[in-house]
Amino acid sequence: MGAVIMHSVASVDGYIADEKGDVGPLHEWYFSGDVPIVVGSDEQYDHSGTGSGIKVSAASADYVRTMWESIGTIVMGRNLFDLVNGWEGKPPAGDHVVVVSHRPKPEGWHPEASYHFVDGVAAAIDKARELAGERVVAVNAGEVGAQILAAGLVDEVAMDVVPVVFGSGRRYFGGINGQHLLEDPHVVIQGDRVLHLRFKVRR
Template sequence: MGAVIMHNVMSVDGFIADEQDDVGPLHDWYFSGDTPITGGDDPEFDHSGSGSGFRVSKASAAYVRPMWDSIGVIVMGRRFFDLVNGWEGRPPVGDHVVVVSHRPKPEGWHPEASYHFVDGLSAAVDKAQHLAGDRVVSVAAGEVGGQMLAAGLIDEVAIDVVPVVFGSGKRYFGGIDGQHFLEDPHEVVQGERVLHLRYKVRR
């Protein structure tokens, strides 16, 4: 089975969004470079309003492309799903999405989309790994990601650190309790206005 990797973009003081769930400048680096992440421009996921799709520095593209290509399934919490309306049934990466939720999929919501609503952390990871096969399961950081790390369900932590201080907001690791140790980073890539880090979880 593929690795289960917790991932998100984070401010230097540990936040993935402000108190209103606004990511602010955290994603600016996705649109400030000259190298497309995907093979061609993809305006479907262009949040900059420029119509140019994802364009990052060459260093970031070399890091992000293989990571995105490796992902088979995204795992997210219900709050995140509701905020983005599940990307209208078209996840930015991977072929499937598993939503950790006590509530079922909204009635009539994109029946063609491979979205699975699962009650429970372990059950969500089991479902995601079954769907992903040998590919990576990407867990969105935040409350659900932090809970999965605390439960021993995460293999790696990937953080794209942006040089901005939020002061308060939604934490990368959510409200996780206790100490949890990571190995030294096995990948460190300096992009433009972003630092890419990957850590294996110490067992």
């Protein structure tokens, strides 16, 4: 099975959005470079809603492309699903999405999309692994990601750290309690206006 990787863009003080879910300048580096990130041969990634697609710096391009192409399933919480309306059934990476939610999929919502609504983080990871096969399960950071990490179900933590201080908002590690040890970073890549870091979770 592929690894379970908790991943999000974060401010240097550990926030992934403000209190309302607005990411502010956190994602600007996705659109300020010269290298388009493509799927397969010619389909460009676009989760901006602008149609402009993702264009990152040359320093970030290989890392971002490899990371996104490795993803089979994304796991997200219901708050994020509602905020972005599930990316209208077209996730930014991977073929499947598992939403951790006590509520079912909205009636009539993109029936063609491989979105699965699961109650509970352990069941969500089981379903995500089943769908992903040998590919990566990417867990969005935040409250649900923190619950999955606390349950011992995360293999790696990946952070794209942007040089901005939020001061308050939605934390990368949510309201997690206690200490959770990580190994030294095995990926450290300096991009333009972003630092890519990956840590294995210490077992």
